Amino acid sequence: MALSQKPAALPVEDNSSPENAHHEPYTTFSSRKRRLIVGLLGTAMLISPLTAPIYLPLLPLLSSHFHTSAQAINLTITTYIIFQALAPLFLASFSDYFGRRPIYLATFALYTVASLGLALNKSSYAALLALRALQSLGASAVLSGSYGTVADICVPAKRGKMLGPVLAAGNVGTCVGPVVGGWVALESGGFYGAFWALVGFGGLMLVALALFVPETARNVVGNGNVKESRWNQPLWDIFQQSWHDRAPEKSKRTGNDNDTARNHGDRANTANTGNPKNPLPRPKPTRSLKFASPLASIRVIFYQDTSLALWLSASYYALWYCIQTSIPPIFQASPYSFNELQPWTTTTKHTAAKIEFTVDKVSGDDLADFPIEQARSRGCAYLLILSFGVMLGYGWSVERHAPVAIPLILQFFQGFLATWFLQCFSALLVDTFPETPSTAATVGNIMRCALSAAAVAALQPLVDVMGKGWFFSLLGLLSGVGGLAAQTALRRWGMG
Incomplete structure (x- = not known):
């Protein structure tokens, strides 16, 4: 597993000891600068969670306006997800080798232009399909890039803490997007206002990233002390x-x-x-003139430990996408009969202490001898069992037309659980591939989007055959029981 080889191990010591003085710090970015970077990237992470859900309340309007079937409009969702999976496959390796900053700027510019095209498109379904693909291409790079940036500036012990706000900020888009889309559809009877809102967001984030986010890729700027180009600043x-x-x-x-x-x-x-007279040396990072083949990401999927972590994060992403896509046909139909807006409104420290492992918060830890799989997955078994029960309840509550409060409460719990698993096992993927974090994040993105695209494409045909109750029960079985098996295997054999 060449891609998962770790750098030469550093002696792991308490950072308060005088012997630690000769270690080079993991990053020279100040705490204030790191918080600024993480805050802006968290806001930038809104782009995909905002763009996808804002579209869902518009589906009936789009179908009517472009004179197409619901299945044809669902194809624009599938296309968006496919490009969301494929784009980072080519961009992540470029990001790892040549830097994160140029990727952020180029993709946000593309996103803004594509959103503008959607806002100006009046009658062409083909243009709708193509522009949604370009919009997805522009929105997709920030996910893998953000994981790479966090790995650039945070030691392993702090990555989970840093990824939490990034993912939490991104998840705000899942809440805000449908509300904005539903409000626009209800108030105007059209959908162009939603696309104009995305134009404004994309342009604003492009300016903010250009102004305040530096280059962080370690093979470009080292730990932050290499200033080889003004373009990196x-x-x-x-x-x-x-x-x-x-x-x-x-x-x-x-x-x-x-x-x-x-x-x-x-x-x-x-x-x-601690030695002002002898500052640390500043070697120029080694950089390759060519980026890694996109097939490197595909190959990672077939590693045994990686495939287990991927299933745990991707299956819950796909499950949540199915719930979101099914909301308009379920809650706008009888007996709920909602309008366009209503459906959308209403560990590491413990493991280290257990094995007497001292965390190095200055130089970073070598994870080759640390059971990171157990640390990241601690306590997940209970939540996986709970998730299975929640999905059973959700499926049969909408099948039997239960009072609307019941499926909405179950949606809330499933959203929490999906976010938990996504954050937990996405962090584990980055830990497993410390030298190519963006490539690792891309693998997660590929699997999430591939499963989601397949699930959304099969959603309506399977619901027609099985009914809502059995369909969501099947999703709960695959994600919950399958996830429990994967988590058990990771904890027992993952380190090996």
Whole structure:
């Protein structure tokens, strides 16, 4: 498993000991800078969760406007998911080798242009299909890129904590998107307002990322102390640098505390080594002139431990996508008869202590000797069993036309569980492939989207044959019982 080989192990010590002084810090980005990066990426993660759900309340309007069947409009959803899977397959390796920043800027620009095309498209179903594909292409890179960025700037012990806010912010889109789409459809009787809202969001995020997010890829900027190109720096830092260069006298009076970004690496290295007279060396990272084959991501799927983690994250993503796609036909039909808006409104520390493993928060830990599978999956068995019960209840409640409060409450619990599993096992994927985190995140994206596309395509035909109760019971069985088997195998044999 060449892709999952880890860097040369560093001695794992308590970072408070004097012997730790000779270790190079994992990152020179300050805590404030890391919080800014994670905050902006969390907001950027809204792009896909916002774009997909905002579309769902518009399905009946789109079908009527473009004079097509519901199945033809569902094809635009399937197309979106397929491109969401394929795009990172080609972009993630490029991101790992040449940097995250250019990918963020290029894809957000493409997304904004595609959204503008959708807002201006008046009558062409073919254009709707093509522009949704381009919109998906532009929205897809931020997911794998964000995982890579978090791995760039956070030691393993803190990645789960950092990924939490990123995923939580992204999940806001799942809540906000349908409400925005439903409100637009209800108030205007059309769908163009939703697309114009996406144009505004894409343009705003493009400007914010260009202004404030630096390059973090470790083979480009190392731990943050390599400033080989101004293109790797956020525009705001460049503006500040130019301002200080034009006011040398002011710079002298303010002293070293207000030094510019080019000296930040010196201060960070000195502070972390505890030896101001001998700052750490700054080797230029080795970079390849060609990016890895997209087949590298495909190959990762067939690793035994990876396939188990992938199933645990992807199956719940697909399950949740099925629930979301089924909401309009279920709740806008009798006996609920909702309008377009109504359906959408209403561990690591424990494992380390157990095996007497000391966490190194400065240089980062070597996970080759740490049972990371057990740490990430701790307590998941109970939630997998609970998920199976929730899906049984949901399927039969909508089948038997139970009071609307019951399926809505069950949706809430299933959304929580799906988010839990997605975050937990996506973090495990990044831990397993520390040298190519974006490629690892892409593998997760491929599996999630592939399963979701297949599930959405089969949704209506299977519901017609099986009924809602048996269909959602089958989903619960596959995700819950299958997930329990995968989690048990990971905990027992994953480290080997």
